[in-house]
Amino acid sequence: MISYKELGLVNTKEMFAKAVKGGYAIPAFNFNTMEQMQAIVQAAVETKSPVIMQVSKGARNYANGTILRNLAKGAVEYAKELGCENPEIVLHLDHGDSFEICKECIDNGFSSVMIDGSHLPYEENVALAKKVVEYAHQYDVTVEAELGVLAGVEDEVCAAESHYTKPEEVIDFATRTGCDSLAISIGTSHGAHKFTPEQCTLVNGVLVPPPLAFDILAEIEAKLPGFPIVLHGSSSVPQEEVETINKYGGALKAAIGIPEDQLRQASKSAVCKINIDSDSRLAMTAAVRKYLAENPSHFDPRQYLKPARDNMKKMYIHKIVNVLGSDNKLG
Numbered sequence: 001m002i003s004y005k006e007l008g009l010v011n012t013k014e015m016f017a018k019a020v021k022g023g024y025a026i027p028a029f030n031f032n033t034m035e036q037m038q039a040i041v042q043a044a045v046e047t048k049s050p051v052i053m054q055v056s057k058g059a060r061n062y063a064n065g066t067i068l069r070n071l072a073k074g075a076v077e078y079a080k081e082l083g084c085e086n087p088e089i090v091l092h093l094d095h096g097d098s099f100e101i102c103k104e105c106i107d108n109g110f111s112s113v114m115i116d117g118s119h120l121p122y123e124e125n126v127a128l129a130k131k132v133v134e135y136a137h138q139y140d141v142t143v144e145a146e147l148g149v150l151a152g153v154e155d156e157v158c159a160a161e162s163h164y165t166k167p168e169e170v171i172d173f174a175t176r177t178g179c180d181s182l183a184i185s186i187g188t189s190h191g192a193h194k195f196t197p198e199q200c201t202l203v204n205g206v207l208v209p210p211p212l213a214f215d216i217l218a219e220i221e222a223k224l225p226g227f228p229i230v231l232h233g234s235s236s237v238p239q240e241e242v243e244t245i246n247k248y249g250g251a252l253k254a255a256i257g258i259p260e261d262q263l264r265q266a267s268k269s270a271v272c273k274i275n276i277d278s279d280s281r282l283a284m285t286a287a288v289r290k291y292l293a294e295n296p297s298h299f300d301p302r303q304y305l306k307p308a309r310d311n312m313k314k315m316y317i318h319k320i321v322n323v324l325g326s327d328n329k330l331g
């Protein structure tokens with residue numbers, strides 16, 4: 001048993017309580033590589049922001065769980081080295097799909113886990129989440145559960161269509177499972193292709209997707225005052241990154257995300273964790289494509305991964321400061 005406390009990590013409890021009260025959201029960035037980890041930590045330290053580093057099933061398959069856990073341990077040490085005395089870094093399992101995987105992560109240094117039983121019938125979702133919560137809370141690990149289904153494809157999470165969270169279920173679900181936070185479905189979705197152009201309206205030459213269901217969010221908030229709410233699938237898919245990718249040989253078609261002003265609005269409510277993954281992929285790929293196109297004779301990965309890391313860091317800082325508002329919230 002490796003406790004996250006030994007690794008210098010924290011759980012989400014205090015962090016979320018402060019975020020809900022303060023009207024901002026904590027960034028939850030997925031990571032798979034050392035460069036992503038470095039960019040996340042540099043951005044969090046420079047902006048004095050708490051941060052959630054999250055690991056998906058795809059990340060564990062790609063990088064190996066032990067390596068990612070040790071990267072997170074390294075992240076804490078690295079943040080201190082960069083001058084942050086008391087970093088607030090959460091190592092979170094994204095979309096755990098069984099009790100076993102949640103237990104394995106809890107036993108190996110994760111400070112927070114998500115159990116995603118959202119595809120199951122309601123009673124089975126409750127039973128599974130409750131089982132994970134009972135185990136996790138013995139070790140002071142916080143648990144995120146999900147109600148409602150997000151559309152989209154990302155890593156190994158996939159659903160054809162979304163089902164909005166039903167506000168009438170949230171009190172029963174939160175009470176019976178004992179979960180610490182609740183991921184809801186109000187119109188966000190996974191991946192870089194969240195909407196088709198047909199679903200959008202053209203405003204000043206820009207495709208604007210349908211707005212998030214803020215009425216459902218408000219109803220949920222009224223039923224569970226102060227309870228931490230989580231938004232998945234909340235990348236904005238910056239069009240300048242998509243353009244750079246396509247300019248230098250890429251072929252991304254109609255990649256459309258969630259407008260940042262809507263995420264800003266959500267951050268001011270009970271939404272206290274916003275998941276961003278695709279935007280980091282786009283930032284990395286855009287920088288790598290540009291660098292390699294401009295420097296065709298270079299072959300040292302450090303040469304193209306450095307601008308990739310810098311571009312991700314710039315994106316993370318922008319999200320923290322201009323969208324989520326979690327800067328200067330340490331301590």
Ligand SMILES: [Zn+2]
Nearest residue numbers: 190232233275
């Ligand atoms: Zn998700």
